[in-house]
Amino acid sequence: MKPLKYKEIMPRVAIEKLKLIEIDDLVGLINKDLESIRCFLRESPYRNEILKIKDEIDSVSLEEALLENYVKTFKKLIKFSVGDIRSLLLAVLKKFEVSNVKAMLRAVKAKMDVDEAMKHIIPVGALDKNRCRAILTGSEGIEDVINSLLDLEYGLILKDVLNEHNIIEELLPLEVALDNAVYQGIWKSVEKLKGLDKIVAKGVLGIEMDAINVKIVLRYKAMRVSQDQIKDYLMPTALIDEEALEEAIEANNVKSAIEFLLRVAENAENPFYQNIFTQLLKECDAPLSRLEAILDKASLKMSLYMLKKYTHYYNIGFILAFLNLKWFEVKNLRCIIKGAERKSPPSQVRKLLTLPDEW
Amino acid sequence: MSAERLEVHPTRLELLRLRRRKALAEGIADILQKDLETLIVALIEHRQRAHALRTQLYENLNNAYSLFIETEMIIGTMKVREISLSASPIEFGIEVGTTAGVLGIQFPSFQLIEEEHRALKPRFNLLETPIQLEDAVSKIEDELKSIVKLAELTAVIREIIEIISLKRRQINRIRFQILPQLDATIRYVELILEEIERQDAVRVRVLQRKRKERAAKSV
Secondary structure: OOHHHHOOHHHHHHHHHHOOOOHHHHHHOOOOOHHHHHHHHHOOOOHHHHHOOOOOOOHHHHHHHHHHHHHHHHHHHHHOOOHHHHHHHHHHHHHHHHHHHHHHHHHHHOOOOHHHHHOOOOOEOOEOHHHHHHHHHHOOOHHHHHHHOOOOHHHHHHHHHHHHHOOOOOOHHHHHHHHHHHHHHHHHHHHHOOHHHHHHHHHHHHHHHHHHHHHHHHHHHHOOOOHHHHHHHOOOOOOOOHHHHHHHHHOOOHHHHHHHHHHHHHHOOOHHHHHHHHHHHHOOOOOHHHHHHHHHHHHHHHHHHHHHHOOOOOOHHHHHHHHHHHHHHHHHHHHHHHHHHHOOOHHHHHHHOOOOOOO | OOOOOOOOOOOHHHHHHHHHHHHHHHHHHHHHHHHHHHHHHHHHHHHHHHHHHHHHHHHHHHHHHHHHHHHHHHHOHHHHHHHHHHOOOOOEEEEEEEEEOHHHOEEEEEEEEEOOOOOOOOOOOOOOOOHHHHHHHHHHHHHHHHHHHHHHHHHHHHHHHHHHHHHHHHHHHHHHHHHHHHHHHHHHHHHHHHHHHHHHHHHHHHHHHHHHHHHHHHO
């Protein structure tokens, strides 16, 4: 661990972390109307993006402002980071870049108007607004989008899938290939880290990837998708390796799959994973949405755990944990905003928020 | 309003014919009335079934809609719009036929024809969509059968209402047009026949008197 490489980024992360909205204030927004939420956000770190909204406010414009703020914060941290940390943050940011590629593919498939399609793009990385507009304007079909992206790694990944399938009727294989490439990139960057940074990054990002894979196994098992097909959708693995996932896929039902994964976590002597799988096993008869909520929360729990376990400064865990906390804040705000627009009952909104256990 | 009478020869034979026609018309009106009652009972039954099905359907669609809103709350409106526009549509067809219903009337029947083996393939990217979206879609898919059934019931109800209105028109025509017309004609023929009878009686009496007078003169 070299404190020098943290000297610029850490104060920034610490400041940004202080700007996070208190959970009490966040929960207090439930059942408020959109105008009240806008007023609250105007006095928060989202102020600049909220003030940019000129038209009548709705959930879409507020959602756009939140995402813009998240990407801006992310870019700010990248600007002040160096070396391996910068590489890792850039790899993680690719999740949003890929989201734009997927949005363009979907827009072209749905033959969406360019201006309408641009509303789905949050400019990030190499895919700025002008580039995205040019791609959308010049593309008649999926192949055109792929050809326009050939100068980026995504174009080559998509081309490979296209060559494999000949005709693309559904976007799912392309989307899975993109997601897979992003997580492989993240994991590669994690592997390049050294010492405690590597352990911590593996913990924070590994649980996210493992949670995705477990979600894939549980959901597709519940949907009775064939075992061979499930394997095609798996992402790179962390603690729960491919063999373990394959065994879980072969289990008779969701409960046996969770039981098997719990045994894997016990053998790996990882109390954090054990805790999650025990919780999943306890609620295995509940609807799948509940199990997915537990898995989504795993990443938040790990982030909070890292913040407690390791010293705040000179540690990549603090940066990754902050980014996760900020992302969950954006997700929770989005949930509250949509709930306010749809006039959903407060209990339903509260149920969908991802909040720390102790709250 | 007095009914117009038919243009008939006021003869005894015609009177008999008219009376037979009246009896027949009354018989037809009775049969039509019974059909009408049966149709009304069938209409009430179908309406009750449609009401129960519609209530159930609304409840299930509300649940599906609630799950859809949850999806929007979890992944955002824009993402849901993006995914829904590009997702491959659910292919299904409706086979339209007929089936014998009450009183042997041919009622429309709709049959949902679903694409085979589709459920075994995931439609959405798991990384971006929560299970709520899959649940909402599968709930709506399950309700397709109910929607088609409800459409069939609605078509049957419409058919029954049309037949009821036809039968009612027929009954009304018999009761308020044909029967009064026949009654008026019968009354008219009876009147004419009575008049002829009276004239005949007078003529007979005059003839008898003349015969008596002639007999008295010859004596």
